[in-house]
Amino acid sequence: MMSEQTKGKSLMLSIIGVCILMAGIATVYGQSGGFSEFKDYVYPVGKLIPRDSVAMLKVGDSAPNFTLPAVYGSKVSLNQFKGKRNVVISFVPAAWTPVCSDQWPGYNIVKDLFDKHDAILLGITVDNIPTLYAWTKQMVTQNENLWFPVLSDFYPHGAVASKYGVLRSEGVTERAIFLINKKGIISYIDIHDINQRPPLEDLAKALEALDKQ
């Protein structure tokens, strides 16, 4: 009764199962959890200190400008959006680590939310471009790209993250969201527990508040 397809699939799943067991990922399921073909590529980091940096900026401050190379195309500067778009900056700790490996795929399906509030999203990590290329590639369907630019703060290492006070002692960044209005003023900061994904509604509320400014 069992079709060849089903057989092959259950065999594959057994193999996946073994890999999961071996990597001990099962125990940190809550942090990862996707069954994509790349699931096993995600490095289990375990539980980290929720926050490991000293805040440099506060709401109301002028957002420090930066220019960083993007995975696709050339460089992106914060200044280029001044007077034109609100900017959401999403720092995630590192490529191929739990939680962030699925944070951006979530943002990727709610472009409408950002559009509605005239906002652009800039994703930033301290990884180099080739790593970000491979990592973001597996977040989307073949021949598609994320709708927002992904920027590399790799060299000099974490320079922008430092300016924003989100570089951790081990060289990765906090899981942080900054919202910068069209005037270039920081209007929302969420330096989140690195182990947890910030709920989307928090960002949605912050974007709504921006409209009332």
Place this chain on the structure above:
Amino acid sequence: MKKSRSQIVTGLSLLVILLLYGSVSQGAETTGAVGFQKKPFLGKSSPMLELPIPQDAADIRYLGLSGAGNFTIEQVKSRVLIIEVFSFYCPHCQRSAAQVNELYQNIEVRPGIKEKIKMIGIGVGNSLYEVNSFRERYRVPFPLIPDQSMEIAELLGVRGTPTFIVVKLDGKELQEQIYFGEGGFQDTRQFLAEIIKSAGLEAEGTK
């Protein structure tokens, strides 16, 4: 040179077989008919497995529930319940959303079957807002319920998303789990056919 290489290959194959055997034998006693992977969970009574009643009136009607508060799986007015454990953030779930919708459509176009098979989605680690965003984005026609604390997923023995679980109901209690599959299904029609067969709905005919 050749010999040592083949020895390595044999050794590796043996290792893989051993590992596979280990994982297969774990689930062997619960492997059911038609190639459906079974996995013990819950047992018959599942007082812990309470889900919030959906807010949408159409969802409540679809599941045959009433009132507000929580409901348990066995209260769903259906013979079979297909549970998709998914996440708003899971690219695999996003990619297969259209296919899962298609499964729902395939059920709904069949009189005699559509009354007997219902579907729900459980958004593991998702807030209500995130679950609703997923639903809106992919126009999901069946109810999606958030499981932000991941308690439900844990009770169901889910290790990742998407996972599909199919349970048989008899109006009073949860009879048995007839399918537990990690990573989605391949052919929608075949999957539905196997569910119908495994649940014994075929023998009842489609009146």
